[in-house]
Structure formats: C-alpha cells, structure tokens
Amino acid sequence: MILGEERNRAAWWLAAPTLLLYAATFLVPLGIMAVFSVSVFDGAVTSFGFHLDNYANALSDDLTRTVFWKTVKLALWITLACLILGYPVALHMRRSRPAIRILLISLIVSPLLTSIIVRNVAWMLILGRTGIINQALLASGVVTSPLPLMFNELRVVIGVVHVYLTFMVLPIYASLNDIDPSLEESAASLGASPLKVFWNVTFPLSLNGVIAGCTLVFILSMGIYLTPVIMGGNFVLTLPMVITDLVRNQYNWSQSSALAILLLAAIALVAAVVALLQRRRAMT
Amino acid sequence: MSAVRLESIAKSYVGVEAVKDVSVTVESGEFVTFLGPSGCGKTTSLRMIAGFVRPTRGRVLIADRDVTELPPHLREVGLVFQNYALFPHMTVGDNVAFGLKMRKVTAAERASRVREALDLVRLGDMVSRFPRQLSGGQQQRVALARALVIRPAVLLLDEPFGALDRQLRDHMRVELRALQQRLKISTVFVTHDQDEALSMSDRIVVMNAGRIEQVGTPAEIYERPRTRFVASFMGRSNLLSARVIAADAASTRIQIGALELIAPTSALSGGAEVTAIIRPERIVLTSATGSGALAGRITAISYLGASFEAQVETAGTILQVSVPNNTIAFAERPAVGDEVRLTIPPDAITLSS
Amino acid sequence: MTPADQNSDWRRFRLTGAVSILVAVFLVAPLVILVVQSFTAESYLKFPPPSFGVRWYRFILAAENWQAAAGRSFLIALIVAPVSVILGTAAALAIDRGPKTARTALYAVLISPMVLPHIVLALGLFRLALAANLEDSYIAYILAHLTVCVPYVVVTLGASLQTLDRSLEEAAQSLGAGTWNVLRYVILPRISAGLFAGAIFAFIESFDEFIITFYLASFKLTLPLQIFATLSDQVEPSIAAASTLMLVITALLTSLLLARGQVVAGGKAIR
Numbered sequence: 001m002i003l004g005e006e007r008n009r010a011a012w013w014l015a016a017p018t019l020l021l022y023a024a025t026f027l028v029p030l031g032i033m034a035v036f037s038v039s040v041f042d043g044a045v046t047s048f049g050f051h052l053d054n055y056a057n058a059l060s061d062d063l064t065r066t067v068f069w070k071t072v073k074l075a076l077w078i079t080l081a082c083l084i085l086g087y088p089v090a091l092h093m094r095r096s097r098p099a100i101r102i103l104l105i106s107l108i109v110s111p112l113l114t115s116i117i118v119r120n121v122a123w124m125l126i127l128g129r130t131g132i133i134n135q136a137l138l139a140s141g142v143v144t145s146p147l148p149l150m151f152n153e154l155r156v157v158i159g160v161v162h163v164y165l166t167f168m169v170l171p172i173y174a175s176l177n178d179i180d181p182s183l184e185e186s187a188a189s190l191g192a193s194p195l196k197v198f199w200n201v202t203f204p205l206s207l208n209g210v211i212a213g214c215t216l217v218f219i220l221s222m223g224i225y226l227t228p229v230i231m232g233g234n235f236v237l238t239l240p241m242v243i244t245d246l247v248r249n250q251y252n253w254s255q256s257s258a259l260a261i262l263l264l265a266a267i268a269l270v271a272a273v274v275a276l277l278q279r280r281r282a283m284t
Numbered sequence: 285m286s287a288v289r290l291e292s293i294a295k296s297y298v299g300v301e302a303v304k305d306v307s308v309t310v311e312s313g314e315f316v317t318f319l320g321p322s323g324c325g326k327t328t329s330l331r332m333i334a335g336f337v338r339p340t341r342g343r344v345l346i347a348d349r350d351v352t353e354l355p356p357h358l359r360e361v362g363l364v365f366q367n368y369a370l371f372p373h374m375t376v377g378d379n380v381a382f383g384l385k386m387r388k389v390t391a392a393e394r395a396s397r398v399r400e401a402l403d404l405v406r407l408g409d410m411v412s413r414f415p416r417q418l419s420g421g422q423q424q425r426v427a428l429a430r431a432l433v434i435r436p437a438v439l440l441l442d443e444p445f446g447a448l449d450r451q452l453r454d455h456m457r458v459e460l461r462a463l464q465q466r467l468k469i470s471t472v473f474v475t476h477d478q479d480e481a482l483s484m485s486d487r488i489v490v491m492n493a494g495r496i497e498q499v500g501t502p503a504e505i506y507e508r509p510r511t512r513f514v515a516s517f518m519g520r521s522n523l524l525s526a527r528v529i530a531a532d533a534a535s536t537r538i539q540i541g542a543l544e545l546i547a548p549t550s551a552l553s554g555g556a557e558v559t560a561i562i563r564p565e566r567i568v569l570t571s572a573t574g575s576g577a578l579a580g581r582i583t584a585i586s587y588l589g590a591s592f593e594a595q596v597e598t599a600g601t602i603l604q605v606s607v608p609n610n611t612i613a614f615a616e617r618p619a620v621g622d623e624v625r626l627t628i629p630p631d632a633i634t635l636s637s
Numbered sequence: 638m639t640p641a642d643q644n645s646d647w648r649r650f651r652l653t654g655a656v657s658i659l660v661a662v663f664l665v666a667p668l669v670i671l672v673v674q675s676f677t678a679e680s681y682l683k684f685p686p687p688s689f690g691v692r693w694y695r696f697i698l699a700a701e702n703w704q705a706a707a708g709r710s711f712l713i714a715l716i717v718a719p720v721s722v723i724l725g726t727a728a729a730l731a732i733d734r735g736p737k738t739a740r741t742a743l744y745a746v747l748i749s750p751m752v753l754p755h756i757v758l759a760l761g762l763f764r765l766a767l768a769a770n771l772e773d774s775y776i777a778y779i780l781a782h783l784t785v786c787v788p789y790v791v792v793t794l795g796a797s798l799q800t801l802d803r804s805l806e807e808a809a810q811s812l813g814a815g816t817w818n819v820l821r822y823v824i825l826p827r828i829s830a831g832l833f834a835g836a837i838f839a840f841i842e843s844f845d846e847f848i849i850t851f852y853l854a855s856f857k858l859t860l861p862l863q864i865f866a867t868l869s870d871q872v873e874p875s876i877a878a879a880s881t882l883m884l885v886i887t888a889l890l891t892s893l894l895l896a897r898g899q900v901v902a903g904g905k906a907i908r
Contacts, residue, residue, distance in 0.1 A: 002734035003806055003816055004336060004356075012739075015731035018724045018747060018787055025784040026750070029761025032768070089660050092653035106895070107661050113838075113891050114668075115845030117861040118880040121868065122667035125674055125682060130872055132670070132684045162664065194646040216752065223754025225848055230868070240756040244852075247760065260760050267754065336807055356810040357818075363811035369804040373826045382822070386813030427808075434812060 036257035046254055054258030064242070064259070068266075071239040074156065074228075075221035079168075081161045082217045083210070086168035090209075093169075094176045108169045111162065119162055120230045127155045129233060152235045159227040164220055168213040175209025176202070208278070215274045219267050239263055285348050287312050287438045287470030288333055293342030294494075295328050302328045304494035306342075310438065313468040315461065317481040320491035321517070326474045327442055329491070333472060334440055335359050347437040357386070362431030364441040368423040370415040376402070376426050377411035383434035401433035402426075404463065421452045428460070432467070439464070439471040445480070457484055478518050482506060490514050507563070508634055515561040515636070520593075522562040522604050526635075528552045535630060543578075543599040547633040559636045564606035566632030569596065569624055571614050576625025585620055592618060598626060668884060675877035682874050693878040703879065706863035713775065713859065714843040717782040721839035722832055724783065725790025732791075733798040744795070751788040758784065759852035766853055773855040781853060782843040789842055790835035797831025837894050841887050 001010035037055070039048045058064045093104045111119065126132045179202060187197045225240040239259060246256035288310040295303040303325040310316045318326035331337040332344055335356035344352045351359050362383075370379050380398045389397070402408045405425035415423055424444060431439060441460075445453040461484045464471050475481055481488050482502040490497040490505060490513075498505060498514045509515035512523060526538040526545075531554065536547045538560060545560070552558060570576050580598035592607040605626070607618060618624070674682055678690030697703040728747050732740055750758065762781050766772040801824065809823045825832070847861045854862055860883060864876050 001816070002730055003810060003819055005803075006338065007734065007736045009736055011735035012731050012743070014727040015735075015743065015747065018728040018791075021724065021780070021783060021787070022746070022750070025762055025765070025780055026753075026758060029758075029765045032764050033761055036764070085656065085660050085663075088653040088656035092650075092657040095650060095653070096657075104657060104661070107664055110664065110891075113841050113845075113887050115847060115861050115880075115883055115887075117847050117864050118671070118845075118883050119667070121864065121876055121880045122671040124868075124872075125671060125684070125877065126667055128872070130682065135683065162667070165660070165664070194649060198649075219752065220754070223756045225756050226865075240754070243756060243760060247763070247852075253764065256760065257764075260757050263754065264757055334807075334811055336810075355815075356807070357813050357815045359811075361811055363808060365804050365808060367802075367804055369802070369808035371805060371809075371823060371826075374822075382809065382814070383812035386818060430808075430812070440811075 033257040033260055036253045037261050038258075039254045041252045041254035043250075054255050055262070057255065058258055058262055067237050067239055067242050068262075070237065071222055072266075074153065074224075074236070074238065075218050077153075077157050078160045078164065078221040079214050079218045081157055082165050082168035083214060085161065086165055086213065087172055087210070090169050090172040090176055090206075093173050105173075108166050111164075111166050116163055116226055120159055120227055123155070123159045123162065124230050127158065127231065152231070152233045155231040155233070156224075156228045156236050159231040160221055160224055163227070164217050167216045167220060171212040171216065172206060172209040175206045175212075179205045207281075211274060211278060215271065219270060222263065222267055285312055286310060286345070287314065287347065288472060289343075289345040289348075290329065290333070291343040291345070293329070293332055293339040293344060295325075295332065295337060296340045301494055303332070303339075306491075306494075306496055308489055308496070308499065310470055310472055312470055315464055315471045315473065315484060315486045317473045317475060317485040317488045318491055319475060319478060319481040319488050319517075320497075321476055323493075324491040325494040326476075326489075326491050330440055330442055330472060330474045333438070334361050334363055360434075360437040362434060362436035362439045364424075364427050364431050364439070364444045366443045366446045368415070368420075368427045368447075370423055370426055370430075372415055375412050375414055376407070376418070379415065379426060380430045380433055383430065387434065397433055398429075401429040404432065405429045405459075420448055421456065424448065424456065425459075428463070432463075432469070437470065439469050441471065441473045443475050444473075445475075453480075460484065482518075490517065492517070509561055510634075510636060512559060512561075512636060515559075515634070520564050520604060520606075522560070522564065524560045524562070524601065524603075526558050526560040528554055528556040528558060530554050536635065538633075538635070541600045543601045545628055545633060546630045547635055548630050550635050552635065552637065556637065561634040561636055562603070562628060562632055564593070564604040565591075565608075566629065567596075567603060567605045568627040568629070569594065569605050569607050569618075570626075571618075572623040572625060574625055576627045578626045578628070580624050580626050582618055582620055582622045582624060585618060594618060596624060596626060671877055672881045672884065675874065675881040677874050677877075680873065682872060682877060693874040694882075697875050697878050697882070700875075702858070703863060703875070706858045706860045707882075709775075709778075709857060710844050710860040713778050713782060714840045716779055717786055717843040718836045718840040720779075721783055721786040721790050721843075722836045725787045725835060725839070726794050726828075726832065728787065729791050729794035729798055732795060744791075747791045748788045750785050751792075755785070755848045759849040762849060763852040772853055773857050774853075775857070777853050778850060778857075778859070781849045782846055785846060785849065786839040786842045789838040793835040793838060794828065794831050797828040801827055834894055837890050841890055845883070845887065 001008040002014070035048065036046070038050050038052065039046050040051045040053055089104065089108065093101050096104070124131060128134070183205070184197050184201050187201045192200065223240055224238055225244060228236045228238045228241060243256045243259050246252040246259070286309045290306055290308045292305055292307050293303060294301070294305055306325070306329055308316070318329060320326050328337055332339050333346070335351065335354060339352060343350055346359055346361065371382070374382070377398055380401055381394045384394045384397060398411070399408060402411060405428055407422060407425055407429065410418065410422065410426070415426070418426065445456050448456060457480060473484065485502055487499060487501055488505045489499050492513050498510045500508070505514060506518050509518060509521070515521040515523060524540045526540045529537040529539050529544070531537070531550060531552050533549060536550045536552060538545055538547055538558065540560060547560065568576065578598050580596040582594050583597050583602065584595040586593045589609065591609050594605045594607055596603050596605050607614070670684055674684055674686060675693060676689045676691065677683070677686035678688040678692050679686060732744050732747070735743070762777065763772065766774070766777040771777045805823050805827070806819050809819045814822060845861065847865070850859050851862055851865070858866060860879065864879050867873065868876050
C-alpha cells in the first residue's frame with residue numbers, strides 16, 4: 001500500500017496511531033474544556049450545564065478585557081521587533097557566502113534546541129532585578145531602585161523575541177530564496193537602483209514569507225507564560241498567566257476553560273483572517 | 285510456451301489513455317523492442333508487464349501464467365532501469381545478491397551465483413565496491429547482472445542506455461545482445477532510438493499514441509513500413525501521394541504527378557489513391573552521363589560526411605535522395621543545379637493505403 | 638549599476654551584515670554570560686564572578702532533588718524519542734504515500750501541536766490527567782511529550798521521504814521484495830539520517846519541555862521544572878549550573894546532527 005505509483009488510501013492507516021494520540025491529548029481535553037467553559041464555579045463547587053456566564057464575564061469584565069488587550073499589544077510588539085530584526089538577517093543570509101549562511105542558519109535555529117527555561121534564566125541574569133544591568137546601574141548610582149513598569153514590558157519583549165525570532169526568519173528566508181534572481185537582475189538592467197529593486201521587486205515577492213512569519217510569531221506570542229512570569233517583574237500579566245492562576249491557585253476550571261477557548265478562538269480568527277487575505281492576494 | 289503475452293491491455297489515467305489496445309506475444313528466447321516517440325505508451329506497457337501499473341483492461345501473462353492481478357514482487361521478471369537503480373548503501377555484491385536473498389537462497393549458493401553473474405558482465409573483481417565508485421557503464425552492467433542472476437522468465441529493460449554516452453551505448457548494445465543470445469533469455473526492450481531497435485531486436489513493436497502501428501522484424505519494419513507513421517518514424521522517407529494506374533500479377537503501375545513508377549504487386553485496383561513510401565537511400569543517383577531511367581536535377585544538397593542528402597526534382601516531383609560519399613557514382617561532388625539520372629527499383633517502393 | 642548604485646548596494650550589504658552580527662550577539666551573548674556565571678564560587682550571582690570554581694556543579698550533582706529531576710528528564714526523553722520516531726515516521730509515510738487530495742490537510746493536522754499554544758495543550762492535558770488520576774505521573778508526561786515531539790519527527794522525515802528515489806523501491810520489488818522487505822532493505826536505510834535527526838530533535842524537545850510538564854507536575858519535577866522551582870524560591874547559582882548542563886547536553890546532541898549536516902536541513906524543513 002505504500003509502494004507503487006497508485007496512491008492508496010490504506011496508507012492513511014499509518015497516521016492512525018498519531019491521530020489517536022492527538023485525539024486523546026488534544027481533542028478529548030478540548031471537549032472537556034468546552035464542557036467546563038459552560039459550567040459555573042462558585043469558589044468551591046462546579047455545577048455543570050449550559051451557562052454562558054464565564055464567556056460573558058470574560059467579555060465584560062474589565063480586568064479580563066484589559067489583560068486580553070495587553071496580551072495582544074505585547075504580541076504585536078514582539079512581532080514587530082522580530083520583523084525588524086529578522087528581515088535583515090534573512091536578507092543577509094540570502095546574499096552571504098555559504099559558510100556565513102550556514103553559521104547564521106545554525107544560530108537562528110538554535111533557540112528551538114534550547115529550553116525556554118534556560119533562555120529565560122540567561123536573560124534574567126542580565127535584565128532581572130538582581131541581574132547585571134541593574135547591578136551596574138545601582139552600583140553607579142544612576143538609579144536607587146530597580147527600573148519601572150515600562151521596562152518590565154521591554155524585558156518580556158526581549159526575552160520572547162530571543163525565543164521566537166526563528167519563526168520569523170525561517171519563513172522569510174524561504175520566500176526570499178524562492179525569488180528568481182533574474183527578476184531582480186532585469187529590474188536593475190531596466191534602470192532601477194538597488195533600493196528600488198528591493199522595494200519594487202524583492203520585498204513584494206517576499207511578502208508571503210513575511211506574512212507567514214508575522215502570523216506565526218503573533219500566534220505563538222499570544223500564548224506566552226514563562227517569560228512574562230520571569231521577566232515581567234510581577235507587573236506584566238498575560239492571558240495565559242491569568243488562566244494558570246485560575247487553575248492552579250483558585251481551582252476555577254470553569255473560568256479558565258472559557259478563557260482558554262477564547263484564546264484559541266482569537267488565534268483561530270487571526271489565522272483564518274490571514275489565510276483569507278492570502279487567498280485574495282493570490283487571486284489578484 | 286510464450287514468455288510474455290499481452291492480451292488487449294489498456295491503461296487509462298484521468299483524461300488520458302496512455303495505452304489503448306495492445307496485444308503482443310514475446311516468444312521464448314526472443315528479443316522484442318517496443319519502439320516509439322515519448323508518450324506512445326511503450327514504457328507504460330513495460331511497467332504493466334513488470335506489475336507497477338495495473339491495466340485498466342486486458343490480461344498480462346508471463347510464462348503462460350496470468351499475472352494481471354499479481355503484485356510486482358511475485359512476478360518472475362528482471363528489470364533494468366535507465367538510472368540503474370542500484371542500491372547505493374549496498375556493495376555491488378549485495379546488490380546482485382538481493383534478488384537471491386529475497387528468494388531465500390543460501391549464503392553459499394548466493395556467493396557463487398553472484399560471482400557467476402558478475403563474471404558474465406566482466407565485473408567479477410568489483411564485488412565489494414560501492415555503486416558510487418563505478419562508472420555509468422559499469423553500474424549499468426551491475427544492474428544487468430542483478431536482473432539476470434535470478435533467472436527471470438523475462439528481462440525487461442526501460443531505455444537502459446539513455447544515460448550513457450554515444451560510444452559506450454554502442455558498445456553496450458552489442459554486449460547486451462550477445463549476452464541475451466548466449467543465455468537465450470526472453471527480453472523486452474523499450475527505446476525511442478531506432479538504431480538501437482534495429483540493431484538489437486528479433487522483432488520490433490512500433491507504437492504511437494497508445495496503439496501498435498506495426499510489428500515485424502527490423503527489416504520488415506524498415507523496408508516494408510505499413511503506415512505513414514512507421515515510414516516517417518524509421519529513418520527518412522519520401523511519402524508521396526500516388527494513384528494506381530493499373531495492377532497485375534507482376535507489378536503495380538502508379539502515377540505521382542507527371543512521374544510514372546513501377547511498384548511491387550499489390551491487391552490494389554486501378555484508380556486507388558495510395559501513399560508511395562520510398563527510402564532515400566534506395567534511389568540510385570548517378571551523374572548525367574551515368575545509367576538511370578529518369579532524368580532529374582539537384583535542387584538542394586547537404587553534406588553529412590558519410591553521405592549527401594540531396595533533393596532531386598524529376599518530372600515535377602521532388603524526391604529526397606541519399607547519396608553515399610564515394611566516387612562510384614559521381615566523379616566530382618554533386619552540387620546544386622547538377623543534372624543527374626535516377627533509378628527507382630520497384631522493390632524500393634512500398635504502397636500504403 | 639552605476640558606481641553610486643554599487644556603493645549603496647554595498648552599504649546595504651554592510652547594513653544587513655551589521656544587523657546580523659547584532660542578532661548573532663543577541664542570541665549568543667546571554668548564553669555565554671550564563672555559562673560564565675555558573676562557574677562562580679560565591680553563593681550569589683554576579684557578573685563577572687569574583688571567584689571561579691565548580692562548587693555549584695558539585696552541588697547539583699550531589700543534591701538528591703537535582704539528581705532525581707535530571708534522571709526523570711533523561712528517562713522520559715529516552716522513552717519519548719524512539720516512540721516519537723516510530724509514530725512520526727509512520728505518519729510521514731502516510732502523507733508521502735497516501736492520496737494527494739487530503740495531503741495538506743493531513744499534514745496540517747499532524748503538525749498542529751507545533752503551532753497551537755502550549756498553554757492550551759497544558760490546560761487540557763492537566764484536566765484530562767486529573768480526571769484519569771494520572772496527574773504527576775510518568776504516563777502523563779510521556780503522552781504529553783509525545784504530542785509535542787511527534788510533529789518534529791513528521792517534519793524531518795517528511796523532508797527525508799521526499800528525497801527518496803522510487804526506482805530503487807521498484808528495483809527491489811522486481812527482485813522479489815514485498816512491502817516489508819522494501820521498507821527494511823531500501824527505505825529505512827535511505828532515511829536513516831532523517832530517523833537519527835528526528836530522534837535527536839524529539840529527545841531535545843522532550844528534555845527541554847516546560848509548560849505542559851509544569852501543569853502536570855506536583856512533586857515529580859523534571860530538570861526544567863526544578864530550575865524554575867529553585868528560581869521561584871531564590872535566585873542562586875545552582876540554576877545557572879543546571880541551565881548550563883542542559884545547554885551542554887543539547888549542544889552535544891546538536892553537534893551530532895551538525896556532524897551530519899542535519900541542522901540546516903532540519904531548520905529548512907521546519908519552515
């Protein structure tokens with residue numbers, strides 16, 4: 001069934017164990033979460049049924065709304081930072097000689113191969129309350145106490161960019177690589193300066209990769225937990241953090257499930273909108 | 285017992301009929317070539333014999349056994365690919381031994397049969413080399429040994445020499461044919477190269493657009509093409525519209541424009557419209573002072589080294605003529621505008637209706 | 638290009654080069670600083686360390702909780718890696734050899750744990766584990782890790798399978814090899830590099846996994862969790878030493894891949 005040119009449906013059975021695993025570890029839990037999300041928790045007991053209180057609360061409650069939009073804002077900043085840093089690197093990777101390219105690819109891929117806890121510890125030792133920068137600033141007397149809120153968010157952005165830059169650079173690099181150099185060459189021969197070539201030919205043709213990278217980084221950044229916990233100095237609150245607190249400290253499965261589903265829904269919405277936009281772009 | 289029999293096999297893919305209705309018998313010990321342009325269905329037919337393609341209709345028989353429903357690994361065929369398909373991670377010896385291993389032949393017997401097969405293709409001392417250490421021609425010979433060692437009912441070769449350079453190809457043709465005749469192994473050979481087909485085959489199956497155009501010996505195919513396609517595919521031909529003037533037991537008189545020619549006997553009657561197929565090299569051309577039934581004039585000429593390709597106008601008709609480059613017929617090189625004399629022997633003409 | 642154009646082109650190359658160097662430093666420097674700080678002989682973290690020593694390495698290698706955590710991480714990863722390879726390779730074969738129609742959809746589903754927020758996976762798995770009385774258990778850890786590791790294998794093997802020369806399989810079949818023998822003698826040997834890379838990626842992802850394990854765990858901590866627990870308590874150099882050890886282990890495994898040129902291929906495959 002897996003040999004020969006006639007493609008066989010029977011081959012799909014090979015994916016069955018994995019799909020079964022996913023069903024058990026993702027689909028079933030999702031169902032359970034859905035059930036919990038429409039239940040009510042009074043602080044001690046969960047009553048099941050079909051109550052939309054949790055969703056109503058989430059959408060109307062000021063704190064929840066604030067946290068949600070803060071999470072979105074944070075994700076946007078992270079995406080922007082990744083784009084600004086990542087695009088030039090992808091460009092450079094494309095034009096540099098093979099040895100440099102391999103070095104850069106290895107460096108860019110390395111965050112995938114190190115634990116998020118390790119990277120956060122490393123940054124904490126630099127940017128944290130007792131980290132290098134604060135120690136230096138305190139020692140030189142520039143400040144008398146560790147730095148305020150604005151820098152908490154900056155620290156989180158730095159920490160997350162560190163981990164998710166890969167997901168921006170790789171798609172952009174891939175789409176840059178797919179560009180036929182003769183297109184840029186013919187633009188140049190028609191009189192376009194390198195900057196114009198980039199703006200009119202290279203960048204538009206790399207847009208698919210840019211969109212893919214931004215979408216991926218944005219979606220991933222909506223789900224950050226550890227980095228804001230470690231780098232946020234107790235002042236940065238994200239939706240995942242709220243969810244975690246609800247579950248582990250308050251045992252409130254109802255509310256947390258609803259929030260998790262809302263998070264999923266928001267991400268699915270973003271992915272769907274992007275996919276739609278991409279399809280329309282492909283048709284014009 | 286026939287080695288391979290294809291009974292009205294056909295293969296359709298979505299929207300495309302790759303093979304329309306093919307029936308061929310390959311006798312035991314025969315070398316049969318499927319010849320045709322790309323897309324004619326020759327490779328698909330071969331792959332139906334091998335079992336990699338399931339016929340939409342018809343039956344495939346190998347050694348008189350119906351194998352149509354049988355998967356490839358249970359058919360007793362030996363396959364040789366154009367890209368050799370040697371297992372890169374195995375030594376030459378292990379490659380050749382693979383089929384024997386699948387048939388659970390003991391290690392000792394495997395070793396001796398592998399040795400034997402490699403000696404046949406004169407690569408006996410390459411047993412422990414890896415394919416990447418061998419040249420293209422050597423790899424092809426290993427592929428051959430690997431297919432032969434299992435003593436298949438039929439040897440199938442899919443354009444095996446396509447990746448080799450000219451000289452090597454010519455050499456391999458001779459070697460393969462000699463080997464095949466020595467072992468008396470039934471062989472089906474697929475190619476688009478007519479020289480290969482002509483030089484190696486006992487019989488040629490000419491295919492076009494999924495159908496068989498003609499089956500015959502190389503001489504029959506070349507000298508007696510039965511359709512316009514075969515005539516134009518094999519070498520160059522003059523394809524002329526003619527009308528039968530009269531036919532009797534001895535000959536057929538035809539008219540091509542103002543030209544009257546005598547062709548061999550046929551079943552045609554007066555007035556019939558036919559195509560006269562005349563091979564350029566069968567027309568005998570001499571200088572104006574030589575002997576020749578018809579008068580003509582050279583209107584164009586190309587120098588091809590071993591021959592000249594000339595266009596000769598006679599009685600209002602232009603004929604392609606191939607003139608050997610020796611001084612027998614012409615004292616000096618023929619040139620445009622030369623007056624010449626031609627002879628077209630009756631048996632140089634084939635009539636096709 | 639005019640000389641002015643050539644200049645601006647060159648300047649642009651230098652600009653992207655500068656950013657690349659900046660990013661490279663950005664990615665590497667923190668880890669270097671971490672490693673350096675781990676060798677402090679003091680009982681607090683300071684850069685540069687006033688004095689050097691392996692005191693903290695000795696500490697975590699001797700401490701029972703650190704030993705247990707490291708042991709758990711290794712045990713789980715050693716189980717998850719081969720099982721991921723088996724599941725992921727089968728899934729990759731299903732995509733590669735199955736009908737073309739549902740291919741993209743099937744691939745998307747099989748890759749999904751890679752792009753879904755792990756916090757959602759963690760929440761769901763925790764709830765399920767609670768219901769099944771499996772929280773803080775190895776079974777839960779392993780199933781959770783498999784879910785996030787298999788996609789890496791699917792991606793890596795997917796790339797490997799695409800490079801296969803089908804005529805080798807046909808040759809084997811013509812010589813009498815059925816499906817199993819073709820797999821054993823032709824396909825698996827040809828994808829052995831991909832299998833190795835997949836196993837390494839799966840091991841590393843399991844070894845490094847944090848958030849889902851964090852949700853599932855109460856007392857059975859893995860190495861990343863132990864680092865976090867210590868960090869939450871007080872910031873001491875043991876977390877630097879443990880983190881460095883984790884780095885070294887994954888670096889060693891990665892270098893095994895680099896030796897076979899797989900990191901670049903893997904990185905390209907993951908896009």
